[in-house]
Amino acid sequence: MKRANKYICYALSSLMLGGTISSCTKLDENVYSRIKNENFYKNKREVMQAALRPFTHMQAWLAPTGGNGFYYHSELSADQVAWPQKGRHGYDGGDHIRQHYHTWTSNEGRMRGAWELMWGGVGYVNNAIQDIEKLDITQIPDLKEEERAQIITQLKVMRAFHYIKIMDLWGNVPIATKVADPLNPETKPRAEVFAFIQKELEENVPKLPKTSAENIGQVSMAAGYAMLAELYLNAEKWSGKAMYDQCISVCNKIISGEAGGIGGAPKLASDLNSLFSNTNSENPESLFQFQYSRQAGFTFDWAGFYMSYDYMKEVLKVGYGGWNAFVVIPTAFDAYAENDLRKKEWFLFGPQYKFGTTIPVLGTEEYSGKPLVFVNSIRRESEGDKTSEGGMTKGEENSGARFNKYKSGTLDDPNYWENDYIIYRLTEIYFDKAEALMRKNGGIATQEAVDLINASRKRAFKDADWNANKYTTSTLTLNELLAERGREFIFEGKRRTDLIRFGKYITATWWDHKATNDKNKEIYAVPMDQLAINPNLKQNPGY
8 A cells, every 4th residue: 555545545444534624614613523632643643644634635626536626627717628518418507618618607516615625625734733733742652742843844834735726716715724713714815815825835845854755645845845836936926926036946946856856856757658657656756646546445536527438448448437528628639749749648539449459439329339439529520510610518429539648557457546646746847947937038938948848848759750849949938838838737737827827818719718808717706605604705806
């Protein structure tokens, strides 16, 4: 079993830690719903279980395993992934269509779910910090004071990470660091929330243990500096003040190995697939990850949203199918050159065959009994429409290229579906530093910025194709950097944030999406039911 998982899975299956914290106004709800605090925290293991509990909760809103969290809103409102209606399937009250068109309201059910999940995570962290801070350390013989201090430091950084993502979605939000104190926290301006996060990270990240093979999946120093890199890179949008020098500085701490790494120092994976494979747990490119393990009963289950129907079991020789939900929108798939290896390796496209054969897999809906072919269009081709742009309500079971970035391996693989979910990786730090260098240089690429982007892009081309596809200081514009960032980080839950930072989220047009030019849509509405519960919350402008 993977290192962090041996705590996480035990906490889930044996201790039943949990109880739902439904909003920032209910942070007084007891996290330990079945075990009283005085009967817990008897040894170091129980302290660690409480400290790791926010990790098990966080995967529900950050990874593409749940439909109500940060991931859903980050990807489905952006220009790469959509959940179109496909015949009789997928309309779902228009939820996904409103995301794509940016016509959501303040009463969206999935947005309410995201708010509850993410603020619930803050509640778990705050509860653990309060409990662990007040422990009588003399009553826990196998826990040292410096270990307790380290756990609290990690939890504070984890809380700051929650706030980065909450601030990203809603902008102006409360700052809650204690359980039920105050009972109804008031909305703070985004700049004030930013300053809180900045202070928490700058004070605590240097105290974290260096990232190593021994603390995979925990909040360690390289992970903390990656959070700071994200914060600084988006500072101009989030706080009104550019912080590109600070971004470059923390990127350097990671790139140099000063913050540690799984292999001693981080390094780029040599190929496109190993970082997302079923043996990726100790990949040296990873800086922060969710440790999943099918064998331990805690699987990174991307299948529901990203896999097509049960016939995918035959295509991939796996034990899972999906809901035929998320697809790649045509303009995103077209953004890859034909000789870009990512286009072949990270997507399912074209005719689908039974694994290891040339026997076609047959459709079950519009193409029932006919060979299944994934196409780069979302339109009613079975009804004769071969030329229109199509639309969000006009999909079919084979519409759109499909996700194949994470690969579980086949059923007979000893590491079948053991994939970890990568939250931060070294490639992102290269991109962050390159962008900061360019923005400091008036949007013009320096040679260092070019070298940073080419270092990862080189993996996407055969040697014979590389010279024609590598960037130069004249070809790496800011617009091209955004396009390459999209190609490299597709499916990783980062696209909405990037589009907003580049000024494209409300001004750009993509497949079946016209620019809204509505600045208010750069942040989401506070759910109406939360406004009713907490009189100190303020609705965001435009809602």
